[in-house]
Amino acid sequence: MRIPVLFEDNHLLAVVKPPGIPSQEDETGDPDMLTLLKADLKERHGKPGNVFLGLVHRLDRPVGGAMIFAKTSKAASRLSEAVRSQSFGKTYMCVVQGAPAASAGLLRHYLWKDQKRNQVTVFNKPQPEAKEAILEYKVAASDERFSLIAVKLHTGRSHQIRAQLAYIGCPLVGDLKYGAAKQPGIANIALWSTSVTVPHPVSKDEVTFSSLPDAGVPWSWWEDGQLTYAAKLYI
Template identity: 35%
Template sequence: MQPAIIYEDEDIIVCKKPAGVATQTRRIGQADMESLLKNYRASKGELPYIGVVHRLDQPVEGIMVFAKNKEAAADLSRQIKTKLADKYYYAMTDGVPEKKKGTLEDELLQNGKTNTSEVVERGTPQAKHASLSYEVVEQDGKHAVLRIKLDTGRHHQIRVQLAHAGMPIVGDKKYNFKENIAPSGGQLALCSFKIAFRHPKTHRKLEFEIDKPFGLS
């Protein structure tokens, strides 16, 4: 499998992660973005260093940026952690929100044993605040397509918050407990379609966007 490169220079690689491929994994024999990109660099005779500065859940497709050296990795990681980098998603929900635009704010607690997260009461030990804003771009009586901007980056955040709000993501086998036939063909209908950040060396503002999923116009 060859990575789908969107942009590359001496410091960064921007590419599209397919659904079903992990960002990083310790499982022997399983392809992940880190190893695919290391092999890609090695095939060009380059030092096969890849800095993973953010992640996408394995079932999620979308755009990602990786660092090609430690200096770039440190700068991009800082942008991600301090919210200087912006990440945008599309999600198809099983259910329609009452408001066309809104913000979801919750406290999330991660369970490492089950690899899940849940919404808990404020003040719960080890819980972390989660915030996202959304806008409805398409809808019918049963489903809506939301354009989402993440304000925080928590474990399974979009999936958990939308499910808690009564509109789980179509095809989500972890958090969508409604009985439905997924119009996405069984795939998790969540896509990271846009990322914006500053180049780690030149500090120039960069934005990258991929084609819209779910048949959006």
């Protein structure tokens, strides 16, 4: 499988992750992003032996969109530090059932993940072992049944967008785990990584890599201009 490349130099690799592929090897043994990209780099650059590629951040298996990897150990270390220092920016778009009460806002909750069930519980107040989760959202378009929403993450918790939006009554289309109704033709949850912004590990210049969703439902419910508008709301 060829993964679309957004940018590549000696230090960074930015790609478009297709929905349905795990970020790294898991118990299913299915092809994963790290393995596929290492094989692609080895083939394209004719490299002998093992190819280094560092996983900097993850996207849930059903999620597609912009994703970056480190091509050297030094780049991996510096990008990981950017994640820890919150200088690593991530924006998303999603399609949800219904519409939030406010057309824009900031959500602050506390999330506890059940590792066995791979599911997050949301709390309004701090709880033992629950982690603070913060995101901003803006409604880009809405009809009587669904809304197209842009999201900017302030924290990177597991299932954060899925769980927080479901908690306010707007589960992501296709996300049965968090209460969405079944929709015909929906193979993955309606969540897309629209941009990743990081300080380049060598030049230190801020770089942004962007991606729009693939064709197909539910993205085809919206006009191209609406999708582009949603993708740029937080860039």
